Amino acid sequence: MTIIFYDIPSTLPGNAWSPNTWKVRYVLNYKGIAYKTEWVEYPDIEAHAKKLGIAPTSKKADGTPSYTLPAIHDTTTGAYISDSFPIVEYLEKTFPNTPSVFPAHTHGLQATFDGAFVDGALTPLFQFILPATCPKLNPRSEEYFRRTREATFGKPLEEVVPKGDAGVTEWAKFKDGLGKVDTWYAKSGGPFLLGSTVSWADLDVAAWLIWLKVVWGEESTQWKDIASWQGGRWGALIANLKQYQTVV
The missing domain is CATH 1.20.1050.10 (Glutathione S-transferase Yfyf (Class Pi); Chain A, domain 2)
Known part of the structure; x- marks a missing residue:
């Protein structure tokens, strides 16, 4: 299993619901990259990210770091990446032999x-x-x-x-x-x-x-x-x- 994918659980069938984490889930599935989901409840996200060294994605109104999901851990390279688009860019670069989500030079x-x-x-x-x-x-x-x-x-x-x-x-x-x-x-x-x-x-x-x-x-x-x-x-x-x- 190459990628550990951190997502937010729910009571819904299938668990997945968040649009921001769905962006990464869709890309992982489209590319056919092997991954495993680890579910993290909202109040645990900040402590979880700090423990693993996952970078904050923005700042709160008071200027303190804000930690959100999605995030991934590539167990092969050791990389931890947070935020949907940086994750997708990482997957594009790291798995070049999978279907591209930026075809025909449309990345920009x-x-x-x-x-x-x-x-x-x-x-x-x-x-x-x-x-x-x-x-x-x-x-x-x-x-x-x-x-x-x-x-x-x-x-x-x-x-x-x-x-x-x-x-x-x-x-x-x-x-x-x-x-x-x-x-x-x-x-x-x-x-x-x-x-x-x-x-x-x-x-x-x-x-x-x-x-x-x-x-x-x-x-x-x-x-x-x-x-x-x-x-x-x-x-x-x-x-x-x-x-x-x-x-x-």
Whole structure:
């Protein structure tokens, strides 16, 4: 087993839910790299990272280091890498004989994709999905998730979800945001951003979408709505990448 992959568990079937860790899981599966998942509850992430020497991924508002997952340990090289895109860049470099997620010299362009996707499409989503995610976590992680997210929003998570006309308006904003991304896909003439070729961008989008699918459930009104938008673009994307959704 070459790679140890650190992820955050849940009470959901298959355990995996986090969009940021799904980005790496998709890439590991797409490349066919042997790995094993080690599950780390939210309140244990910082101590776990410090113990292993895993670098922080950002800074908190008070300037102290912030430790997040995903992270990996390559048992062959001894490397510990944190944050999804640096991990993917490491995997590309270290396993050159596996399928590339930066095909046709697109590395530079794809490095900007996640920011463009989140800012362009996902901002209205978080007020809906974060409160729905909280009860899907194990008790210790649920308490941490609730406490930290409520500090960010300044109110209980139950009050974060917009209701009535405001809810309809915000949900429509999310649909419109995905509509903008759909125009990017439409230019390729295929199911993926590069046409018939899978790349980092597709696995990135799918990671965010599978979060919604597993938290709300495949038969939920929310997921059925999203899967049908833009001519069924997003449901089809998840279906086309199903072979890379294995949780090892």
